[in-house]
Amino acid sequence: MTVFFPQSNAEEGSLLERNLIKDNIITSRIMEKVIISHMILVPLLFGLTTGNFVFSLVGSLIFGGIGLLAIRSDPKSRLSGATVGITVMAFSALMIQLTGGRIEAHFHIFALITSMVIYRESWAIIAAVVTIAVHHVVFNYLQLAEVSLFGSPIIVFSYGCGLDIVLLHASYVVLSFVLGLVILRRNNLGLFKMMEIQTELDSLNASADQTASLSEEVSKASNDNAQGASEQQSILEGTIAGFEGMSHLLSSSSEQARTNFHEVESMKERMNELDRAIVTVNNSGKQIAAILSTIDTIAFQTNLLALNASVEAARAGEAGAGFSVVADEVRLLAQKTGEASKKIEELINSNANNITLAGDKAKTVSEAFSRFQEASSQITNAFDKIQNQTEEFKGQLNEVSSVSSRNVATAEETSSVSVELSNQSRMIRESIDSIMSRY
Numbered sequence: 001m002t003v004f005f006p007q008s009n010a011e012e013g014s015l016l017e018r019n020l021i022k023d024n025i026i027t028s029r030i031m032e033k034v035i036i037s038h039m040i041l042v043p044l045l046f047g048l049t050t051g052n053f054v055f056s057l058v059g060s061l062i063f064g065g066i067g068l069l070a071i072r073s074d075p076k077s078r079l080s081g082a083t084v085g086i087t088v089m090a091f092s093a094l095m096i097q098l099t100g101g102r103i104e105a106h107f108h109i110f111a112l113i114t115s116m117v118i119y120r121e122s123w124a125i126i127a128a129v130v131t132i133a134v135h136h137v138v139f140n141y142l143q144l145a146e147v148s149l150f151g152s153p154i155i156v157f158s159y160g161c162g163l164d165i166v167l168l169h170a171s172y173v174v175l176s177f178v179l180g181l182v183i184l185r186r187n188n189l190g191l192f193k194m195m196e197i198q199t200e201l202d203s204l205n206a207s208a209d210q211t212a213s214l215s216e217e218v219s220k221a222s223n224d225n226a227q228g229a230s231e232q233q234s235i236l237e238g239t240i241a242g243f244e245g246m247s248h249l250l251s252s253s254s255e256q257a258r259t260n261f262h263e264v265e266s267m268k269e270r271m272n273e274l275d276r277a278i279v280t281v282n283n284s285g286k287q288i289a290a291i292l293s294t295i296d297t298i299a300f301q302t303n304l305l306a307l308n309a310s311v312e313a314a315r316a317g318e319a320g321a322g323f324s325v326v327a328d329e330v331r332l333l334a335q336k337t338g339e340a341s342k343k344i345e346e347l348i349n350s351n352a353n354n355i356t357l358a359g360d361k362a363k364t365v366s367e368a369f370s371r372f373q374e375a376s377s378q379i380t381n382a383f384d385k386i387q388n389q390t391e392e393f394k395g396q397l398n399e400v401s402s403v404s405s406r407n408v409a410t411a412e413e414t415s416s417v418s419v420e421l422s423n424q425s426r427m428i429r430e431s432i433d434s435i436m437s438r439y
Contacts (some may be wrong), residue, residue, distance in 0.1 A: 020120050021076045027118050028075035031084045032068060034115075038091045039064035044324045046098040055150060056098055063090040078123045085127035088112045101158035106169065113176045113193045125184070129177045133170060140166050204288075204415070212425035219418035225407070240401060258380055288348050299338035302330060 046184045047056030067087030070080045092109045099105040109132050116125035135156075142154040143161045159163050310328055 023120050024076045024078075024081065028071045028080055028084070030118065031088075032071050035064050035067045035071075035084070035087060036393050038088070042095060042098075043092060046095055050100075052098055052152070055152075056094065059094045062088050063094065064113065076120060081119045082127035084119075085116055085124040086131045088116075089128045089131040089184075092132060093139070096156060097152075097154065099158075100164070101143075101155040105159070108203070110172065110176050113173065114180055114183075117180045117187060120184070120187070122181065122184060125180050126175060127174055132173060136166050136169055176326035208425045208428045212422045216418070216422055219422065223415050225414075237401065240398065265399075288344075293341075296338050296341040299341060302333075303335055303338065307329075333373065358366050 042060045043053055043057040049055035050056075064087065068085050070083035070087075074080050089109070089112065092105070092112060095108055096102075096105040112173075113125060113128050113132070116128050119125070139156040140161050140163070147154050192238050264286055311329070
């Protein structure tokens with residue numbers, strides 16, 4: 001077989017063997033029809049015209065039966081091909097005998113030997129050449145010996161016989177054999193090339209299947225990614241909207257905190273004014289208390305002077321009686337003035353204590369307002385920082401949303417490309433299957 005096929009590796013050899021088996025089966029089916037046609041035509045065309053119908057029919061049934069049995073038993077084997085080669089040459093020998101060795105019947109030999117190249121291996125054509133060579137040598141000898149078969153003389157050549165004629169026909173057979181081998185070689189080279197193409201097509205088909213499978217997986221993953229990215233985009237949009245609402249709320253809260261800060265600052269200033277007013281009132285009360293103390297001292301001295309005057313008036317007798325009455329009135333007025341002064345002083349002292357307590361309370365409230373103002377300032381600063389961070393985070397979320405949008409677009413584009421690639425792979429696979437089905 002290596003004579004008619006190029007060298008190949010183990011994998012190519014296995015593929016070649018499979019192709020040969022397949023081709024032998026197809027060829028055997030064709031040759032089966034050729035044998036059946038000979039079994040019908042030889043008795044009809046040659047048996048009836050030569051008056052040897054029964055002989056031609058029996059011979060055709062025997063030869064054809066052997067060939068058909070070989071084909072039906074094992075159409076893919078080399079033995080089957082060799083048997084077919086022997087069978088068709090047996091038909092040639094039968095036709096030569098029926099026509100009395102006419103040269104036209106010998107043409108059948110060359111036609112059938114050349115047709116044996118339909119088999120990819122040389123077994124069939126070798127068997128055919130050996131069969132017809134043996135036939136010519138043996139039957140030439142039998143013709144020279146004038147041997148008869150079923151009452152008819154054995155004839156190979158109608159125009160005489162001899163070794164020279166056998167050698168001449170053998171040269172033609174050898175020429176046909178060599179041409180057949182050349183044709184067989186060229187056909188097998190074409191088969192080998194076709195086998196290489198088939199191997200490449202099988203590899204390409206496998207790659208197309210793998211590409212289609214990967215494309216489907218990529219398409220599925222891209223669809224899942226696109227769906228996940230879309231869901232992520234929706235969540236991000238909701239989050240951004242929430243942060244926008246939070247930013248607005250923080251802005252309003254910060255503005256309200258600033259307003260409260262200014263109001264607290266105004267109230268603190270008023271409390272400071274109240275504290276200063278309380279201090280002023282307290283100072284005025286102390287001045288009044290000092291004045292009342294002076295009045296009380298004057299009343300006390302006036303009372304003493306009135307008492308002394310009353311004593312002196314009593315010493316003066318009737319002459320001092322009027323002065324005594326005046327002194328008593330002055331003393332009584334001094335006493336009332338002293339009492340009123342003490343009461344006013346007590347009220348002023350009580351008021352001073354209340355004013356001092358109010359001043360302490362006002363100072364405490366002012367300090368509380370200062371602490372509240374400081375806390376309000378800190379809250380305002382905290383709101384500002386939170387708002388700034390919220391705006392920054394919202395900007396980052398917008399960037400993430402933009403990237404997510406691009407991811408969605410990329411995933412959808414990838415899915416579309418994967419579907420297109422899968423379709424292209426399917427078309428390539430269908431084209432390969434179509435090409436391989438032709439051969």
